[in-house]
Amino acid sequence: MRTRRPAPDDGLLLRLRGVTCRYDHDPVLDHVDLDIGPDQFTGIVGPSGSGKTTLLKVLLGTMAVRDGEVRRAPDLRIGYVPQVETVDWNFPVTVSQCVLMARTRGRVVPWPSATERRDTAAVLERLGLGGFADRHIRQLSGGQQQRVFVARALMGDPQLLVMDEPTSGVDATTRHDVLHLLDDLNRAGTAIVLTTHDLNGIASHLPHLVCLNTTVIAAGTPQDVLTTDVLERTFGARMDVLEHAGMPIVIDRHTHLHHRVLPLRKSAS
Amino acid sequence: MQELLRPFEFEFFRNGLIVATVAGALCGLVGVYVVLKGMSYIGHGLSHAIFGGFAASALIGIDFVLGAGIWGVASALMINGVTRRRTIGADAAIGVITTASFALGLALFAVFGRRGNSFDAALFGSILGVDTADVVAIVVLTVIVAAAVFLGYRHLLFTTFDPEVAAASGVRTGLVDAAMMLVLATSILATMQVLGVTLIAASLVIPATVARMLTDSFSRMLVLATGIGATSGFVGMNLSYHLDVQSGPSIVLVGAGIFAVVFTVTGTRGRARAAGVAA
Structure with missing residues (x-):
């Protein structure tokens, strides 16, 4: 090996x-x-x-x-951003505390140094999270939550x-x-x-x-690989590919079939 | 007032009070890790597993701390290994390891008979056997654990919150988890005499859960849980004397009372905060 x-x-x-x-x-x-x-x-x-x-x-x-x-x-230097769906949003941690996790190996004492505080503020500002440092991570929108984890990854200058x-x-x-x-x-x-x-x-x-x-x-490029042949070999299913404004659009044939066979039911009420 | 201070005339009570207060603080501190990792069941199971070692050491005649300690550490590492590998259902594996150990303890007592009040004391806690050496041991252990949590705070926070990314960032998450399991086993061992096997889990879970309802900060949660644990131990031990009930139930009921008050006062916000803990 x-x-x-x-x-x-x-x-x-x-x-x-x-x-x-x-x-x-x-x-x-x-x-x-x-x-x-x-x-x-x-x-x-x-x-x-x-x-x-x-x-x-x-x-x-x-x-x-x-x-x-x-x-x-x-x-x-690699920064890693996990799936946000795996995050425990109830965990007691604020935005700045989350971002500071990237510096875990740099300092022993719990509180951040002046440099760490400055770097945290800078990366949050860069990602449009300047006013959210002390918010709990649960109190953010989906896009802001994703940005927090990108900010944490960027703290290591990847x-x-x-x-x-x-x-x-x-x-x-x-x-x-x-x-x-x-x-x-x-x-x-x-x-x-x-x-x-x-x-x-x-x-x-x-x-x-x-x-x-x-x-x-x-x-x-997407134009090269998003083709019916490649998609079938990748996903094991036939997919149609159209082009719109120079970009490939993939259409799942199963979706078509599903809608034809199972039309929307009328509401019971 | 004089009646309230009367138990302090007895050395056994003073020792018991110090141990209960410090043990409560220790369990509160360690409990933050336990509940945030969703490991309440492990804390409960581990205390039962240690009971097997307690019974074996009591009957064989070897030192209780040594026997139960080795047993507890082995169980903790086994549980940690099973939990990390996830090759079989972790809850099922923990259930097998810990309840089998508890059953072995019960069987050993049944076959070879009970010696003194050690059986009931191990199950429900008693301060009668607490001496100065126990006081010194629990204080030293608590200072060591507090220092370790302080110095390893960042590693502990990252590993508890996001172990996958922590590992990818170079944090030795396996070492942190193993160390915390050892701390958990040692803490249970040290507090078993006062709290009892069946009630230790509550002392791990209640202070941390109450603290979670009160704050959104990990560091403040550590401090609050430690304080709530110490308060439960101190008040519970005093009530134990005056109401003539065992120390374990008394301490746990004080903690449960604090939980009920905070649960009511913090309302939906507190309940939302605590929704993800103690799973």
Whole structure:
């Protein structure tokens, strides 16, 4: 097994070659190749159980690789934003306390230093959360909550931001808000890798996509990979792809069938 | 007034009062971690598991602290291992480990007979056997745990709130969880004599839950839970003497009374805060 060797001077942040991971004996990732360069903005799409989250764990270095090679740039700084749906919103923590968690390893005493207070204020201001530092995390809107966890990741000045389903369970406005935030961060020089189930709302807007189903089915621009053939090999279902304003629109045939067979029932009242 | 101060004339009561107050504070402090991790059942189970070690050490004739301590630490690490691996249902595994240990303790007492009042004392708590060495032990333990929580505050907060991201950020979450399980086992061991096996869980859960209803801050919750635990221990021990009931039930009922008052006073806001704890 060869893992985590220093990257050669190829300018990449991360390079995966033939990465294979298993839970017990079942392969979750099988010979995955992936390059992550600086300034890259990549979306990973695939059905549930396709290995998306496992791939993120490999990038983060928290998942043992059974076979293959993971090369990372020396002293690579990665910020991780988990799914907000997994967060305990009742946990007694304010916005600033949450953001400060990124500095856990920097200081022993519980209270923040002057530098930490300044950095926290700056990152919250940058993400439009300037007036929310002392709010409990439950008291924020969906978009603001997502921004808090992005802010925590940015406290470590990451070269690469890894996000697991950043728009899962949020409304269209929040999704739009998050996408714009990520685009701004990427333009400012932070590479981003995220997973998503949302082909039309997120994936088709990204500059680079990886279609994953245990192994990489296809990688490229949305126009290259969001095709009926690739989607069928990735999701195991036939999907139509239309084009609107130069962007692919994916239509799930099951949705059509469902509506035809099960018309909306009239209300009992 | 004179009647209220009369029990302080007795050394056993003074020792018991100090142990109950400090033990209450310790359980309150540790209880914050327990309830926020949704591990109330582990606290309950662990106290029962330690009872098995207590019974075995009492019957074999080895030191109670040593026997029950080894047993408790082994159970805690086993529970922690099962909880982290999630290969089988954690609640089921904890139920098996801890209730089997408790049953073993009961069986050992049934087969070999009870010695003195140790059986009832272990189950429901008693201050009769508390001596100066116990007082010193619980005070030293509490100081060590408080210092560890202070110095490891950031690691504890991150690990409790978001273990996945904490691990990805380089925090040794496995070490933090194992250390907290050891602290939990040691705290239960040290407080078992006063509170009793069957009631320790309440002393872990009640102060932390009350504190959660009062604040949205992790640091303030730690301080409040410690204070509420100490108050329950102090008031409960005094009531125990004057009402002639065992110390364990008395302390727990004071805590439950505080819970009822805070639950009523804080209204829906407090209940909303505490909705996610003590799962």
